[in-house]
Amino acid sequence: MSVFSISNQKIDPTRRRARQLKPDGSPDDNDRVEIGPTALAFSEWEAAGLTAPNLESMRQFRLERLVAEIRKRDYAGLLCFDPLNIRYATDTTNMQLWTAHNAARACFISADGYVVLWDFHNCEHLSAHLPIVREVRHGASFFYFESGDRVEEHAALFAAELDDLLRVHGGKNRRLAVDKIETAGFAALQSLGVEVFSGQEVTEIARMVKGTDEILAMRCAIHSCELAVGEMHAAMKPGVSENDVWAELHAGNIRRGGEWIETRLLASGPRCNPWFQECGPRIIQHGELLGFDTDLIGTYGICVDISRTWMVGDFEPTEEQKEHYKVAYEHIHANMELMKPGMGFEEITQKAHRLPEKFRNQRYSCLAHGVGLCDEYPAIRYPEDYEASGYAGALEPGMVMTVEAYIGADGGKVGVKLEDQLLITETGYENLTSYPFEERLLG
Numbered sequence: 001m002s003v004f005s006i007s008n009q010k011i012d013p014t015r016r017r018a019r020q021l022k023p024d025g026s027p028d029d030n031d032r033v034e035i036g037p038t039a040l041a042f043s044e045w046e047a048a049g050l051t052a053p054n055l056e057s058m059r060q061f062r063l064e065r066l067v068a069e070i071r072k073r074d075y076a077g078l079l080c081f082d083p084l085n086i087r088y089a090t091d092t093t094n095m096q097l098w099t100a101h102n103a104a105r106a107c108f109i110s111a112d113g114y115v116v117l118w119d120f121h122n123c124e125h126l127s128a129h130l131p132i133v134r135e136v137r138h139g140a141s142f143f144y145f146e147s148g149d150r151v152e153e154h155a156a157l158f159a160a161e162l163d164d165l166l167r168v169h170g171g172k173n174r175r176l177a178v179d180k181i182e183t184a185g186f187a188a189l190q191s192l193g194v195e196v197f198s199g200q201e202v203t204e205i206a207r208m209v210k211g212t213d214e215i216l217a218m219r220c221a222i223h224s225c226e227l228a229v230g231e232m233h234a235a236m237k238p239g240v241s242e243n244d245v246w247a248e249l250h251a252g253n254i255r256r257g258g259e260w261i262e263t264r265l266l267a268s269g270p271r272c273n274p275w276f277q278e279c280g281p282r283i284i285q286h287g288e289l290l291g292f293d294t295d296l297i298g299t300y301g302i303c304v305d306i307s308r309t310w311m312v313g314d315f316e317p318t319e320e321q322k323e324h325y326k327v328a329y330e331h332i333h334a335n336m337e338l339m340k341p342g343m344g345f346e347e348i349t350q351k352a353h354r355l356p357e358k359f360r361n362q363r364y365s366c367l368a369h370g371v372g373l374c375d376e377y378p379a380i381r382y383p384e385d386y387e388a389s390g391y392a393g394a395l396e397p398g399m400v401m402t403v404e405a406y407i408g409a410d411g412g413k414v415g416v417k418l419e420d421q422l423l424i425t426e427t428g429y430e431n432l433t434s435y436p437f438e439e440r441l442l443g
Helices: 013-017 039-047 055-070 083-088 096-101 144-170 183-191 199-208 212-233 242-253 318-337 344-353 383-390
Strands: 077-080 108-110 114-116 135-137 175-178 193-200 267-269 289-293 307-311 368-371 375-380 400-407 414-425 429-431
Touching: 039 212, 055 077, 055 083, 055 108, 055 199, 055 212, 055 400, 077 083, 077 144, 077 199, 083 114, 083 199, 083 400, 108 144, 114 375, 144 175, 144 318, 175 183, 175 199, 175 242, 183 193, 183 414, 193 199, 199 375, 212 414, 212 429, 242 289, 289 414, 318 414, 344 375, 344 383
Parallel strands: 077 175, 114 135, 175 193
Antiparallel strands: 077 108, 108 114, 267 289, 289 307, 307 414, 368 375, 368 400, 400 414, 414 429
């Protein structure tokens, strides 16, 4: 098992040669290695009066957030295998969906801010532009597909490297936070006397509050997503399939430099009830509803999590359709008014808009949740779920929350999904979502 290390303490020389920079501070180089927004996205943001983030500042803010949480808990460092935590810590990407189920990458952040990245083999060039990554190594792949009956051997080699890093950067501190790890790796760390603690708490709390540049990145990502949603709407007509409509969201996202979509939650007609039926070959019919949840990872890896429900064709909605839609609309707007700093999660649950009884059984899994690089901490529960799943905490300025609702009666054929994405400010909230609601269903 080879270990390859390089120093990224100096900016990649190709960066110095690049005289032109894009609005986010990245080089305007047609042959650049790192992924990012396209010219289309930058032009649309400029036309909308949006400011791109400064990537260097955003990366530094994120590292400082992680280090602060590591130190607060007296850990020597944090070890991450979750590709989204690696993205947060390093702003590197590498086959994000593949590495989500094949743990081929890892990173270590010490309490003094030293960052080591274990990348897939022959991939050190993917982070060469990032001085925040101090070393690139290989050898974090000790899952069965990669290691077979040598899993324990390879895990032990990896754990030995971690042990060396802890001794160099932590001294006698053997307390290590880990977000997730193969069982063989966990056992190997314990055998070396490393105390393993929950890294998910560290990363979720660090990611909870967004910095200035993260919020700029989110505004840009939301704008790009909403333009792609508009392209979906233009494609939605009787006679096309659900997949045809959903494909427009994928195409619009990729065209602007977005990355992937976490689900395929789009359904039409009777498939809207119950929810969580993902899009398929069903042909959309005149006069029915079509609902969707973007769950989209857009530009800069930012999640855009908004939901809308539309009428198909030029058709007068039924009273049942309008009733469902109005309840969903009232629900999310009433709950938005609770989104302000200092509000406790349980307090929001207690004061939240109560769904009519016939819609409670099919309520959504939460009435609000955090969002950043994906759905994030916290999840704020409905009253029916608080005793089993609720937890303490309070909103803070800089958090980004989605407020959502699914409205559908048991045994019904109508379902409505609505969701907006909000920034918690010093005095309340700002709705970052601007995509319009369906006026025909509110009439």
